[in-house]
Amino acid sequence: MARKAAIIGGGVIGGGWAARFLLNGWDVSVFDPDPEAGRKIGEVLANARASLPALSDVPMQSEGALSFATSITEAVEGADYIQESVSERLDLKHRVFAQIQQSSHGVPIGSSTSGFKPSELQQGAADPSVIFVAHPFNPVYLLPLAEVVPSAQTDAGLVERAKETLREIGMFPLHVRKEIDAHIADRFLEAVWREALWLVKDGVATTEEIDEAIRMGFGLRWGQMGLFETYRVAGGEAGMKHFMAQFGPCLTWPWTKLMDVPEFNDELVDLIAGQSDAQSGMHSIRELERIRDQNLIGFLRVLKERNWGAGKVLLEHDALRRAALPVPVPGTGPLEMAHLTVLPGWIDYNGHMTESRYLFAASETSDAFLRFIGADVAYVGTGYSYYTAETHIMHLGEAKLGDALTGSVQVLAADEKRLHIFIRILKGGEAVATLEQMLLHVDMAAGKTCAAPKAILDRLLPIAAAHAPLPRPEAAGRHVGQRKA
Structure with a gap:
């Protein structure tokens, strides 16, 4: 519920x-x-x-x-x-x-x-x-x-x-360990906002110039390192102590007006609002929101790829929800092994999922199956792995931004050294692509095929036996350019 x-x-x-x-x-x-x-x-x-x-x-x-x-x-x-x-x-x-x-x-x-x-x-x-x-x-x-x-x-x-x-x-x-007015983040924002109002009021900078100073410079650093880590790097090899020794005296210099507040009157409001309208008034608020969101997606996905900052939160949330997905149960049908969503970076100039991402979806599916039978990262660390020897792909439909895809595996054949699988990439139960793969079990140090261990075969061979009575997919064994029946 x-x-x-x-x-x-x-x-x-x-x-x-x-x-x-x-x-x-x-x-x-x-x-x-x-x-x-x-x-x-x-x-x-x-x-x-x-x-x-x-x-x-x-x-x-x-x-x-x-x-x-x-x-x-x-x-x-x-x-x-x-x-x-x-x-x-x-x-x-x-x-x-x-x-x-x-x-x-x-x-x-x-x-x-x-x-x-x-x-x-x-x-x-x-x-x-x-x-x-x-x-x-x-x-x-x-x-x-x-x-x-x-x-x-x-x-x-x-x-x-x-x-x-x-x-x-x-x-x-x-x-926040101790309650305080405006908590933590807004106290920083208030300090920057206060100083920005003075810079506009005193004619030092416009609203647009101040925004450019932030988004072209320190805003990019803050977005992935924050304040103290940024300054630690600024201290060079000597780190934070050197930075503070070098720039600490500046704290007593009259650089800012943080303890002084400009008079909040109609003149200041009109000045700020007028410059802001000139800066971005050509966009509606909803347009600005969409521009902001797409930019944030790009920033956050880069951080996610590096398991850093806010990206680490996204990875942890993925792991939490992935753990809640149903565990595949070997039975008489193909195994659902992967669940994916079509992302903005997967889209080509036609607005459809680009060709390479069908291969990526298949790779995610076959990797999930290998993990399921015990050929995971830890196993690869022992010096053995399954290598893909052949792949044949058929594009059957289109996937678009936000579409939910499911990758399923049907084992066509398996023995000690070979694994022959048929992958379906499904959208709403219909295949948008199928891929046939032959994988070989390899001793990576020797650079040649070898028999998989009993622990893996004990997981793999019963699945192959369960899938043996399934109808052979029409696309299995096709060659490139072969006419459809």
């Missing part, structure tokens, strides 16, 4: 939370009195559907059910997790928590607040122990960070369970 998340407040952040939970298989109930909430969340969800699956190498779970409640009571009924994302007004949040706790008992209540401390949120609450900060970053459905901030009154066990829930939906819960 699907678990339920209640989202109170359906703005940009609440909509992002709803999308994150929905696309990870949770049912979601949203309460927001805004009559446009349904449309706004629908647009956020459309962006999420077009982007979040592109970060995963495991098919997304079946999407949960989205509903819109007419009251907070209706939204939180039966909820396993509640996320509050209403406006940054403490009195409003207190009223919302009071209404939530009239109907929910013991259910974790995370707040998306960017500034209030949990102890402030808990004031006057019927049960302060279940209230904590879970502060995300926009877009919530792509960026993994959630600052989790408890207070002394928050139930420590409940917070740990809430952190596990966040990990299950692909987020990185950063446990």
Whole structure:
């Protein structure tokens, strides 16, 4: 049975939370009195559907059910997790928590607040122990960070369970050890924002020039190394001590105005807003969101390939969901061995999956089968492996961005040295490609074929025997250019 998340407040952040939970298989109930909430969340969800699956190498779970409640009571009924994302007004949040706790008992209540401390949120609450900060970053459905901030009154066990829930939906819960106004990340953003306002007000730079300074320089470093690791590298071979000795004195120089705030008046607002409109006003907000999302996918997938930073979170989430996939059970039919999603980088100029990715999908399928019979990475480390000697591919259909693919294996023949398999790459149960492969068991040090060990043959040969009565695929044994019957 699907678990339920209640989202109170359906703005940009609440909509992002709803999308994150929905696309990870949770049912979601949203309460927001805004009559446009349904449309706004629908647009956020459309962006999420077009982007979040592109970060995963495991098919997304079946999407949960989205509903819109007419009251907070209706939204939180039966909820396993509640996320509050209403406006940054403490009195409003207190009223919302009071209404939530009239109907929910013991259910974790995370707040998306960017500034209030949990102890402030808990004031006057019927049960302060279940209230904590879970502060995300926009877009919530792509960026993994959630600052989790408890207070002394928050139930420590409940917070740990809430952190596990966040990990299950692909987020990185950063446990803030001591509550403080604006938590951790927003304190940095506030410092940079404050300095940026002065630079624009004083005519030193425009909004566009400041953005260029960030995205062409240190923003790229911060995105994969953060602050301290970046400066550690800047210190050269001597590391952080050298960096601090070299640049530490600058802290006393009047470089910034961090302790001074420009007067917030109509003139400053018009100046900033006017420059911002000139910078990117040719794009709608939805267009900017889609541009942002596609750029983030590219950055995050590069980090994923390197198992670094936010990419490590994506890999761990893939592993978590891969472990939940059904284990293949040898029987009388082909074995489903791989589940993949067509990603943006797999698409050619025609908008279809490019030829090399059909081979990649087949490779993932055959590798999964080899692991299944015991010829895994650890086995290769002993000096033996299966090598592909021949492959014949037939392209039968088209796959497009976001399509879920399944790779199945039918063993045509097997003996001590040879493994003859037929792979089907399926979309919705129909083959978009088939591949016939002959693999040879090899002693890598000797550079020649040899018999596979009993442990592998004991897994392989019963599957071959079970598959022997299956109809031989029409494509098996074909040569290139052979006419269809």
